[in-house]
Amino acid sequence: MAKISSKNGVIVIGGYLLSTFSSSFDTEMAVEAIEVTGFGDGCKNYIPGVKEGKITLNVLWDSAVGSVHTAIYDHGDKHVTLIPEGYSAGAASLSLDTTQVNYNPTGNPSSDIQAGSIEFVSTNDNPGLERGEALFHGVITNSTDGTAVDDRSGAAQSVDCSGTLHVWTGTGAGNDEYEVKIQHRDDPLDPWVDLVTFTLDGTVIGSERVVVPFVATDVERYRRVEATRTVGVAGDDFGFTVHFWRDVA
Amino acid sequence: MAKVSAKNAVILVDDDAGAPQDISTDVESYDIEYAVDPVEVTGFGDGSKNFIPGQMVVGITLNIYWNNDANAPMDFLPDIIGQVASVTVSITPEIGGPALSGEFMCDGIHPAGAASGGDIKLGAVHFSVMGDTAPAWA
Numbered sequence: 001m002a003k004i005s006s007k008n009g010v011i012v013i014g015g016y017l018l019s020t021f022s023s024s025f026d027t028e029m030a031v032e033a034i035e036v037t038g039f040g041d042g043c044k045n046y047i048p049g050v051k052e053g054k055i056t057l058n059v060l061w062d063s064a065v066g067s068v069h070t071a072i073y074d075h076g077d078k079h080v081t082l083i084p085e086g087y088s089a090g091a092a093s094l095s096l097d098t099t100q101v102n103y104n105p106t107g108n109p110s111s112d113i114q115a116g117s118i119e120f121v122s123t124n125d126n127p128g129l130e131r132g133e134a135l136f137h138g139v140i141t142n143s144t145d146g147t148a149v150d151d152r153s154g155a156a157q158s159v160d161c162s163g164t165l166h167v168w169t170g171t172g173a174g175n176d177e178y179e180v181k182i183q184h185r186d187d188p189l190d191p192w193v194d195l196v197t198f199t200l201d202g203t204v205i206g207s208e209r210v211v212v213p214f215v216a217t218d219v220e221r222y223r224r225v226e227a228t229r230t231v232g233v234a235g236d237d238f239g240f241t242v243h244f245w246r247d248v249a
Numbered sequence: 250m251a252k253v254s255a256k257n258a259v260i261l262v263d264d265d266a267g268a269p270q271d272i273s274t275d276v277e278s279y280d281i282e283y284a285v286d287p288v289e290v291t292g293f294g295d296g297s298k299n300f301i302p303g304q305m306v307v308g309i310t311l312n313i314y315w316n317n318d319a320n321a322p323m324d325f326l327p328d329i330i331g332q333v334a335s336v337t338v339s340i341t342p343e344i345g346g347p348a349l350s351g352e353f354m355c356d357g358i359h360p361a362g363a364a365s366g367g368d369i370k371l372g373a374v375h376f377s378v379m380g381d382t383a384p385a386w387a
Contacts, residue, residue, distance in 0.1 A: 003314050006362025006369040023364050030357020031331040033377045042383030043305035044286075048331045048354050084315065084362055084369045092317040094360060131327040152324065248265060248328045 008086025010137060011057060012241050013120075014078035015207040016071035017168035021060045021115075025082055027094055028054040029129040053096050053122040053129035055080050061105055061113035066205065068115050075100045079164050079207040080120045081243045087137035089147035095130045095164050095243045097209055099123040130162070132245030135182060136225040139169060142234040143178075146225035148188075151246070156186055156218040159247035162211045163196035169239025170204040176232030178202035182244055184220040192224065201230070202238045219246045257344045260311065262355075262376075263336035264325035275314045275322050277370075279340055281349055282308040283386075307351065307384045309338055309376040315360060315369035322358075322371060329355050335379035351384020353377060 011022040032049035057080075062068040072078075081095040098120035107113040122128060136146045151157065163182045171177065182196035196210050212219075225242045260276050261269040286303035317323040329336050335352035342348075359372030378384060 003368040004316075006367060007364055009362055009364065009369075024362065026359065026361040028357060028359050029327060029330060030359075031354070033354065033356050037304060038381065041304075041381035043307050043378055045380055046354060046377040047379065048333070051331050052357070082360075084360060085317070092323060131323070152319070248332075 004085050006084060010083035010087055010134075010241070012081045012166040012168060012207070013057075013071055014080070015166045015168055015205040016066070017166070017239070017241070018059065018068060018071060021062050021068050022057050023060060024058045025084070026056040027082070027129055028052060029094075029131065051128035053126075055082070055094075055096055055098065055120045055129070057118050057120070059115040059118050061107075061115045072100060072115065072118060073103055075103060077123055078120065079166065079209050081164055081166060081241060083134045083137065087134055089135065090149035091134045093132050093134040093243045095132060095245065096120065096122055096128070097124050097126045127245075127247060130243070130245035132243050133223075134241065135223060135244050136227075136240065136242040139237050139239040140227060141237060143229045144227045146227075146242075148222045148224045151219075151221040151223070154221060156220045157246055157249050158214055158218050159249055160212065160214050161195070161219045161244070161246040162209055163198065164207065164209045164243040165198045165200055166207045166241040167200055167202055167205055167239070168241065169237050171202050171232070171236035171238050173203055175203060176234060176236040176238065177230050178238055179228045179230050180240065180242065181226045181228075182223055182242065183226050184223045186220040186222070188222065192226070193220075195219065195223070196244075202240065253343050255342065259339075259341040259344070261337070261339040262326075263329070263338070264320065265328040265332060267334075267336075269337065269339070270320050270325060272313070272322050275316045277312040277314060279312075280310040281340060282306060282310075283349065305383050307378050309340065309349075309353065311374045311376075313358070313371040313374050315362075315371055323360070326355060326358050326371070326374065330357055338376050347386045349384055349386050351378060352380045352382065353384075354379045
C-alpha cells in the first residue's frame with residue numbers, strides 16, 4: 001500500500017463538521033508504562049497500566065453561525081471523530097469521548113486568526129482513543145441503507161462495541177426526522193439485526209455515543225448503517241457521520 | 250569493512266496473536282537504546298567523578314507510517330497496546346548482521362496528519378521491555 005496523504009482527513013467535533021477549518025491533527029493512543037524492575041532482572045522492565053487517549057487539533061478561526069466559534073468556544077464534553085484517510089465505507093476512523101481543555105484564539109496583523117491548538121482529553125469511562133471504522137459520512141434526503149462493511153478479522157467477535165453519531169447538517173425543527181441504527185449480520189444471506197440505535201432524530205446538530213456491552217450476543221462480522229425517515233415527506237438535507245468501534249477479543 | 254547503509258533494515262513486531270509481522274517498509278527510522286544506568290560512586294579524595302554500571306536499559310523507538318492494510322502497523326498495533334502478554338520485537342540493522350530481539354510492550358501510537366500535505370504518520374512508537382530477561386544481540 002502506498003503511503004497515504006492526510007489532505008482528505010475528516011474532522012467532526014460534537015456534531016460540527018470542521019474538516020475545512022482544521023489544519024492538522026495529532027492523536028495519542030497509549031498506555032502508561034509502569035516500571036516493575038526487581039533485583040536480578042536482566043534490565044529495567046515494565047507492565048502496561050491505564051490507557052491514555054488524547055486528540056489535538058490545530059483549528060482556524062471562523063465566526064459564522066454553526067462553525068468554529070460556535071462549536072468550540074465553550075469547552076465542555078464533546079465527541080471527536082477523525083477519518084484520517086478521508087471517507088470510504090469501512091475507512092479507519094479514530095474517535096474519543098472527550099472534554100475540551102482549551103480555546104485560545106490568536107492573531108497578528110500579518111496572519112490569519114487561529115482558534116488555536118485545541119486539546120481534547122479522554123473523559124468518562126471509555127477504552128481510550130477508539131480505532132474503528134467509518135460506516136457512513138454524507139448527506140441524504142430520504143431513508144438510506146449504508147454499504148456493508150466486513151470486520152477486519154473476517155469473523156464475529158465476543159466483545160463490547162460502541163457507535164458514535166455526529167449530525168452536522170440537521171433537517172430543522174418541524175422537518176424530516178430520522179432514526180439511525182448500526183446493524184449487523186454474520187452472513188450476507190442473513191437478515192440485518194439491530195446492534196446500535198441512536199436517539200438523535202437528525203433535526204439539530206449534535207453528537208451521541210452508544211455503548212453496547214457484550215452479554216451474550218456476538219458482534220457479527222458485517223455491519224452497516226440504516227437511516228430511516230420516521231417523520232416528514234423527504235427532501236430535507238440530513239448530513240451525518242457514523243463511527244463504529246469494537247474491542248479486541 | 251565499508252560503512253553500511255541503513256536502507257535494508259528488517260523490523261519484525263508480533264501482532265496480538267503472536268505472529269511476527271514484517272513492518273520494515275512502513276518504518277521511516279528506528280532508534281535502539283541499549284545502555285546501562287551509570288551509578289555515581291564518587292567518594293571524597295577521588296580524582297574525578299566516577300561511576301559503576303547499574304541496571305541495564307533497553308528500548309526501541311520506531312517512526313512509523315500510517316498503513317491500515319491487513320497485518321500492517323495500523324491494523325495490529327492498536328490491538329497490542331495495553332495487552333497483558335508481551336510481544337517479540339526484532340530489529341536487524343544490516344542484512345546478515347546481528348539482530349536485537351526481545352520481549353516488549355507497545356507504549357502507544359500517535360496518528361497525526363496535516364491538511365497542507367504530507368502523509369499520515371503513527372509518530373514515534375516506543376517499545377518498553379516486559380519481563381525480567383533483557384533483549385539480546387545475536
